[in-house]
Amino acid sequence: MVGSYGRRWWLGTIGLVFVLGSGSAASSEPRQGPEQLAGTDWKGFGSKEKEAYLAGFIAGAALVRSDSGGMGADTIPSRKIDSMRAAKRLPFPYSVSVYASQLDDYYWWENHLGVPIVDVMARTGLQLRTH
Numbered sequence: 001m002v003g004s005y006g007r008r009w010w011l012g013t014i015g016l017v018f019v020l021g022s023g024s025a026a027s028s029e030p031r032q033g034p035e036q037l038a039g040t041d042w043k044g045f046g047s048k049e050k051e052a053y054l055a056g057f058i059a060g061a062a063l064v065r066s067d068s069g070g071m072g073a074d075t076i077p078s079r080k081i082d083s084m085r086a087a088k089r090l091p092f093p094y095s096v097s098v099y100a101s102q103l104d105d106y107y108w109w110e111n112h113l114g115v116p117i118v119d120v121m122a123r124t125g126l127q128l129r130t131h
Contacts, residue, residue: 011014039113039120042103050103054096057121061091092125 037053064067067082084090092099102124106112112120 038116039107050100058092065091
C-alpha cells in the first residue's frame, strides 16, 4: 500500500511540473522533485500556479484516500471521491482559496521559506480539522 501511494503521488506531481514549468520558482537550491517544493517556490508562483498546485494536491490526496478504501479495477475514482465528499471524509475538504491563503500567511514569515509545501499542507489540514 505504501508503494502504491508513492507511485500515485509521483504521477500526480509529475503532471504538476508540466503545468508549473521548471523555471517558475526562484529557489537557489536544487529540488529532488515537485513533492519537495517549498516556500521559496510558493512565493515565486503566480495566482494561477498556486491554484493549479493546490488543486492537484487536493485531488491527489483524495485519490490516495479513496484507494485506501478498497478501490478495484472497476471503481471509478470520481464517484468514490463524490461518496467521500458526501460522507465528509475528504482529507482536504475546503476550497483551494482557503489553503492558498493559509500557505500565503505561513510563508509570509521568511524563516518558513525552507519548509516543503507538502509539510505545510499536512499541518494546515490537521489544524483546520481540529479547530
